[in-house]
Amino acid sequence: MSITAFDLNNPVEKNLAAMLASGRFPHAVILEGGTASERLALAKKLAAALVCSAGRANAPCGICSHCKKAAADSHADIPFYTAEDKPRAFKVDLVRDIRSDAYIIPNEADKKVFILENAHTMGNEGQNAILKILEEPPSYVNFIMLCSSKSGFLPTVLSRATVFTIGEAKNDDDAENRAAAVEAAMGIARAVTAIDDIELVRAAAVFEKDAKLLKTTLPVVQEIFAAAMREKFGVSENSSEFGALPEELARKLSRRALPDLIEACDKLMASLRMNANHNLMLTALCTTLRKAVSK
Numbered sequence: 196m197s198i199t200a201f202d203l204n205n206p207v208e209k210n211l212a213a214m215l216a217s218g219r220f221p222h223a224v225i226l227e228g229g230t231a232s233e234r235l236a237l238a239k240k241l242a243a244a245l246v247c248s249a250g251r252a253n254a255p256c257g258i259c260s261h262c263k264k265a266a267a268d269s270h271a272d273i274p275f276y277t278a279e280d281k282p283r284a285f286k287v288d289l290v291r292d293i294r295s296d297a298y299i300i301p302n303e304a305d306k307k308v309f310i311l312e313n314a315h316t317m318g319n320e321g322q323n324a325i326l327k328i329l330e331e332p333p334s335y336v337n338f339i340m341l342c343s344s345k346s347g348f349l350p351t352v353l354s355r356a357t358v359f360t361i362g363e364a365k366n367d368d369d370a371e372n373r374a375a376a377v378e379a380a381m382g383i384a385r386a387v388t389a390i391d392d393i394e395l396v397r398a399a400a401v402f403e404k405d406a407k408l409l410k411t412t413l414p415v416v417q418e419i420f421a422a423a424m425r426e427k428f429g430v431s432e433n434s435s436e437f438g439a440l441p442e443e444l445a446r447k448l449s450r451r452a453l454p455d456l457i458e459a460c461d462k463l464m465a466s467l468r469m470n471a472n473h474n475l476m477l478t479a480l481c482t483t484l485r486k487a488v489s490k
């Protein structure tokens with residue numbers, strides 16, 4: 196991973212950049228929401244910015260030795276502590292280690308930036324231990340605590356930290372599954388309008404060894420046809436998730452075909468719930484959609 200400058204179009208990053216530039220950056224920040232990997236990526240960028248030697252208005256520069264080490268996860272002054280995302284997984288002993296570590300001055304940077312992943316899984320004892328250092332942190336120490344939701348923290352800890360909300364909390368797996376389903380669904384929806392039947396068979400090939408993907412994709416195919424129908428009937432919306440596809444489908448498909456396609460998706464989802472044979476399902480997918488569109 197490389198370290199890039201703060202994205203000033205992103206409200207959270209813009210805020211962080213402004214606070215850094217002001218020279219009054221809080222000792223403890225909590226990054227909540229988004230996916231675990233989004234939180235970690237932002238924490239790494241922020242940690243790099245805090246140790247970067249380019250000056251606080253230009254940090255993180257991405258090219259100084261501090262930024263490069265931060266990008267390689269090898270910066271001695273960016274200690275990383277993590278625990279599983281389950282209750283009380285972040286043990287009090289680990290918090291005590293962090294406290295001792297915090298009193299050791301930085302190696303090579305002016306700052307020492309602790310990234311604590313899944314910090315919300317500290318029990319009360321752990322949180323009270325971290326609170327002691329949040330109350331009187333050494334001047335060179337920064338804490339970046341990551342959590343799906345700040346609601347796991349004691350009010351006393353929250354009162355010592357500045358909370359930044361990345362967005363609604365999401366599971367990494369869910370986000371990945373959704374992305375894969377959207378890609379497959381767009382392939383199917385596009386193939387439905389192809390002149391040659393073979394396009395749909397080709398688009399459906401992604402499901403050949405992946406029954407789970409078919410299950411998550413079918414509702415998305417239906418969403419796409421529903422968006423196309425709204426376009427067709429003049430209820431336009433700016434849903435970027437499917438790009439220009441709904442508009443394109445609205446142009447190519449008739450007013451009769453679109454509701455039929457939506458209904459065809461319902462039938463296919465019903466068959467899937469009844470655990471239909473996977474290969475038969477794939478055949479049904481192609482024939483049902485083709486039949487709906489031929490009207």
Ligand SMILES: [Zn+2]
Pocket residue numbers: 247248249254255256257258259260261262263
């Ligand atoms: Zn730098």
